[in-house]
Amino acid sequence: xxxxxxxxxxxxxxxxxxxxxxxxxxxxxxxxxxxxxxxxxxxxxxxxxxxxxxxxxxxxxxxxxxxxxxxxxxxxxxxxxxxxxxxxxxxxxxxxxxxxxxxxxxxxxxxxxxxxxxxxxxxxxxxxxxxxxxxxxxxxxxxxxxxxxxxxxxxxxxxxxxxxxxxxxxxxxxxxxxxxxxxxxxxxxxxxxxxxxxxxxxxxxxxxxxxxxxxxxxxxxxxxxxxxxxxxxxxxxxxxxxxxxxxxxxxxxxxxxxxxxxxxxxxxxxxxxxxxxxxxxxxxxxxx
Amino acid sequence: xxxxxxxxxxxxxxxxxxxxxxxxxxxxxxxxxxxxxxxxxxxxxxxxxxxxxxxxxxxxxxxxxxxxxxxxxxxxxxxxxxxxxxxxxxxxxxxxxxxxxxxxxxxxxxxxxxxxxxxxxxxxxxxxxxxxxxxxxxxxxxxxxxxxxxxxxxxxxxxxxxxxxxxxxxxxxxxxxxxxxxxxxxxxxxxxxxxxxxxxxxxxxxxxxxxxxxxxxxxxxxxxxxxxxxxxxxxxxxxxxxxxxxxxxxxxxxxxxxxxxxxxxxxxxxxxxxxxxxxxxxxxxxxxxxxxxxxxxxxxxxxxxxxxxxxxxxxxxxxxxxxxxxxxxxxxxxxxxxxxxxxxxxxxxxxxxxxxxx
Numbered sequence: 185x186x187x188x189x190x191x192x193x194x195x196x197x198x199x200x201x202x203x204x205x206x207x208x209x210x211x212x213x214x215x216x217x218x219x220x221x222x223x224x225x226x227x228x229x230x231x232x233x234x235x236x237x238x239x240x241x242x243x244x245x246x247x248x249x250x251x252x253x254x255x256x257x258x259x260x261x262x263x264x265x266x267x268x269x270x271x272x273x274x275x276x277x278x279x280x281x282x283x284x285x286x287x288x289x290x291x292x293x294x295x296x297x298x299x300x301x302x303x304x305x306x307x308x309x310x311x312x313x314x315x316x317x318x319x320x321x322x323x324x325x326x327x328x329x330x331x332x333x334x335x336x337x338x339x340x341x342x343x344x345x346x347x348x349x350x351x352x353x354x355x356x357x358x359x360x361x362x363x364x365x366x367x368x369x370x371x372x373x374x375x376x377x378x379x380x381x382x383x384x385x386x387x388x389x390x391x392x393x394x395x396x397x398x399x400x401x402x403x404x405x406x407x408x409x410x411x412x413x414x415x416x417x418x419x420x421x422x423x424x425x426x427x428x429x430x431x432x433x434x435x436x437x438x439x440x441x442x443x444x445x446x447x448x449x450x451x452x453x454x455x456x457x458x459x460x461x462x463x464x465x466x467x468x469x470x471x472x
Numbered sequence: 473x474x475x476x477x478x479x480x481x482x483x484x485x486x487x488x489x490x491x492x493x494x495x496x497x498x499x500x501x502x503x504x505x506x507x508x509x510x511x512x513x514x515x516x517x518x519x520x521x522x523x524x525x526x527x528x529x530x531x532x533x534x535x536x537x538x539x540x541x542x543x544x545x546x547x548x549x550x551x552x553x554x555x556x557x558x559x560x561x562x563x564x565x566x567x568x569x570x571x572x573x574x575x576x577x578x579x580x581x582x583x584x585x586x587x588x589x590x591x592x593x594x595x596x597x598x599x600x601x602x603x604x605x606x607x608x609x610x611x612x613x614x615x616x617x618x619x620x621x622x623x624x625x626x627x628x629x630x631x632x633x634x635x636x637x638x639x640x641x642x643x644x645x646x647x648x649x650x651x652x653x654x655x656x657x658x659x660x661x662x663x664x665x666x667x668x669x670x671x672x673x674x675x676x677x678x679x680x681x682x683x684x685x686x687x688x689x690x691x692x693x694x695x696x697x698x699x700x701x702x703x704x705x706x707x708x709x710x711x712x713x714x715x716x717x718x719x720x721x722x723x724x725x726x727x728x729x730x731x732x733x734x735x736x737x738x739x740x741x742x743x744x745x746x747x748x749x750x751x752x753x754x755x756x757x758x759x760x761x762x763x764x765x766x767x768x769x770x771x772x773x774x775x776x777x778x779x780x781x782x783x784x785x786x787x788x789x790x791x792x793x794x795x796x797x798x799x800x801x802x803x804x805x806x807x808x809x810x811x812x813x814x815x816x817x818x819x820x821x822x823x824x825x826x827x828x829x830x
Contacts, residue, residue, distance in 0.1 A: 363556050365555075365558050366558055368552070368554070369552070369558040369615075370560075372525070372545040372550065372551065373546075373570060373622075374571060383560065383562070387560075388561060
């Protein structure tokens with residue numbers, strides 16, 4: 185019937201749209217990664233040339249890779265325990281929980297780029313709030329965004345500030361969804377707050393936490409906005425993570441072919457990582 | 473194993489809802505008490521106050537004479553089993569061992585007690601299995617085991633069999649009776665199911681709207697309900713209740729039901745001064761019914777017949793404006809006329825407010 189045909193045609197439209205918007209640029213990226221192509225010049229096919237350079241010779245890329253892993257590991261290692269503890273504390277209070285929760289999740293409501301700008305001001309060596317408050321408790325001026333060592337720490341701190349609330353929110357929602365009898369039973373059995381959390385509540389929210397861990401992991405690896413607005417990758421290359429390096433190669437230096445190769449390597453890396461993790465975490469996610 | 477005394481407990485939720493209205497209750501040591509009543513009557517609130525999960529707005533709780541009103545459940549040594557089956561994410565063994573481990577008992581002692589309780593409840597084969605993967609009946613047994621293993625002062629159960637399949641329900645009921653008998657445990661059981669209460673409990677506290685109406689053995693509740701609510705609530709169906717007016721004539725007093733009268737002259741002394749209007753009650757199974765007229769029998773018309781289990785039937789009979797329910801094996805058809813007799817010794821008379829007089 186006519187309407188059947190019409191539906192068939194219309195059904196294809198989203199597919200065509202996806203193809204155009206997503207698949208095409210994606211395919212271009214893979215295509216150009218095989219070329220020596222700086223914007224404005226003629227692309228020269230070099231096959232795996234870019235990749236070989238990146239993996240074997242580019243020390244900035246190696247450093248970027250390590251920085252990315254360091255950033256991710258440090259941020260997650262602090263966000264998770266901190267987030268869970270605060271979520272548990274919020275869970276235990278009876279009055280004003282909503283108010284406190286709103287305050288706690290405020291950092292989540294601003295764009296990461298904006299967070300980077302805010303913290304750049306806060307971390308200012310001479311006039312920033314951070315050094316001011318530190319001086320009040322006797323700690324000298326830390327060269328936050330000036331020193332290669334401290335600048336990456338500053339980036340990590342910003343990430344923690346912004347994303348711990350995410351963990352808190354999800355963990356709190358998970359805890360509140362648990363039946364109150366569970367908590368009461370633990371109370372009647374005489375379990376302390378810590379034991380209650382560790383043995384009784386936490387196992388119940390493990391699937392939720394696993395999912396959140398997963399999301400945060402991928403997000404942290406890709407972190408860009410806050411780092412770029414805060415340090416731009418500097419000083420030097422001390423905060424140049426893979427994302428930053430990728431952006432710089434493509435948008436600042438216009439090494440299109442090279443930049444695409446970085447993207448491809450990063451993509452492959454994340455895909456492999458995700459697969460490994462899912463395999464390990466499977467038994468936690470699905471409580472059969 | 474303690475005696476529990478609730479003294480003038482009043483509880484108001486969030487400054488608005490009156491849950492308990494000045495109740496006092498003394499639960500004997502080692503007894504199985506049921507708190508029975510319709511939803512919202514305050515029975516769960518009472519249980520939670522005894523547990524220590526709620527501190528009453530007014531009043532005190534005593535265990536064996538000691539004031540425990542401000543103590544935590546841990547300190548009172550109470551164990552509780554909830555309607556929502558609570559089982560921790562660990563093996564059955566670890567579940568049962570949990571309260572003992574929290575108290576720091578030596579591993580050997582824990583092992584002994586856990587195995588002994590598991591045996592009693594038929595859980596031995598499940599000990600190493602993860603508790604949350606078992607079926608509802610078994611999980612509730614684990615919760616029960618976890619509560620029992622502590623040898624608590626009181627054992628509190630809040631409608632524990634509601635979410636359990638019928639077969640396990642019978643099993644667990646039998647286990648509860650056994651435990652109570654063997655351990656002489658003071659047990660308090662909240663339920664809205666009177667069949668459960670009547671079979672399990674030694675004494676039942678019937679509650680309604682935040683008050684305890686009667687605290688008595690099942691037999692006495694059945695035969696001598698303290699008021700019309702208890703009379704109506706207990707029994708399936710409950711007691712027939714009809715309004716009557718007191719009439720005095722020729723030195724005799726009668727209860728007038730418009731279409732018939734009952735002579736109650738022998739109760740003159742009790743009835744005197746208690747007003748003019750009364751409520752009369754008699755249980756459906758005590759009304760005598762015949763299909764043919766007889767002296768002293770009242771004529772009525774059966775307008776509805778319900779078949780019950782076995783040969784029993786529930787007849788709905790109208791006598792003018794009065795409606796009576798009768799339980800009988802007599803084969804009566806809808807529309808037929810029947811003749812009823814209300815044996816004097818089974819009649820209960822309540823005053824206008826609903827309290828039992830005779």
